[in-house]
Amino acid sequence: MSRVFAPLAFVVMALFAVAPIIVSNAPYEQTMGLVQKVFYYHVPSAMLMFISAFVCGIASAVFLFKRSAAADRVAVAAGELVVLFGIVVLVTGPLWARKAWGVWWEWDARLTSSLLLWMIFLAYLLVRRYGGPGSEKLAGAMALFGMANVPFVYVSVNYWRTIHPKTSVVMTLGPGMRSAFWFCAVSFGMLYVLLLTLRRRLEDQQAQVERLYLALDD
Amino acid sequence: MKRRLVTVVVLVLAVSALALAGQPPATPAAQDGFVPVNSLPQAEQLPAAPLLIAAYSFVWVALMVYVWFLWRRMSRVERELADLNRRVQNR
């Protein structure tokens, strides 16, 4: 694993260094102008927030139903990343909205449900930290409900009257925008894999530490 | 078990079809697809730049802060692990 880690980290850093150049070469959007370029970081972060919520939910299901401690460690890592990418989405979005819509925030379906999804996984982390023994299972249940929330967040923008751009935007991008977007999406995706692996390794090592403490006590 | 799952899925689909037969979507600017354009009136550029820069900087800072915290915790745990391994071997 460590043999893959260093080159992967290098690749991710290179991608992120190149990204601003690629983004500035992408064409402007007709109505929103320069500020639309937040899109290239905002949407991949949102995609990863959803993907991470799924990873956390599935890992929690495996943990609850198959009693796999390893799955629980993946779930914790994924849960933290939902909150991290969620913060990114919830800060870059309003910065874009301030220019595009004139307001920092709107209580429309997409924004409200995204905020709630983020809060569900924040509660996931809180209960793991402060719930005492046995709180991993409770957190797992939280993650399952959070995962069930994700499709709802995703389609909310297509079915409710909302000012947030629809999901059709990504699939109908023009060639200049499309390449920039998918470049950023791939960079973020690789970054996500890197962070997930690192965080999970931290959990594995902590579990090992606890095992060793118990072994020493005997 | 599988029958329960199928019943639930059918119920959910039926109810969602009912529920979502509701609102006609309105289409304000740039909702269905982005329209690319290559030049931009000069007046547009300046007010948006600080917001754009703030957004990108925030992403970088947030990711780096997270990686830094992760790094700190990992080195602490690795030290503890090495120490414990040594103690177990010395027994």
Next chain:
Amino acid sequence: MRQFLRVAWVVMRKDLTVEMRSREIVYTTVFFAASCVLVFAFALVREGRPLEDAAAGILWISIAFAGTLGLGRTFERERHTETLRALMLAPSDRPAIYVGKLLGILALLAVVEAVLLPMIGVLFHAPVMASPGWLLALLFTGTVGFASVGTLFAAMLVRARSRDVLLPVLLYPITIPVIIAGVRGTAAILQSAPDEPMARFWAALLLFFDVVFVTLSLWTFEPLMTE
């Protein structure tokens, strides 16, 4: 299936019998809900009089708060007498126990809502009798949505630390969509000209939430309650 329903029924009857002896939870929860309505009615004023458009919102907020309180108290009683563990030891279908407890909570919230509705009608001049069918449908589906998740988490938290503050922390982000749908549907009904198609839309959405939440809760109750 019949065994399942019988277990659920027995659990619910046990809860109701115990409660009927002292009626402590019912009285305190109803009083709390009524106080909630009053607090909000006096907090949200326009020109010195309560905001009439806020009736639906205040109703659902009071149900949510009273529900959280009732859930906490009900399961606190379980913890105190260790009956939950006894139930788990019984050779019965675990999800049936969940359904039994859910029915008990629903009964409690039904009493609360029966008191709150006339209060809302009187204090806010709200036409609660205008479309009783849709209003009841909204209240029922919304309460089931809220109580289904609440019962699951309250049962789980019986053995956890900081359980009093963790229940709202866990419950509200998940049930806020239910509350939103309930408020929007109820507001549509309580308008001067009741908007029934709107109410039907929100009631259908609430039904969708109910199906998802009850299914998830039934699936996860057993692995969550076993060590």
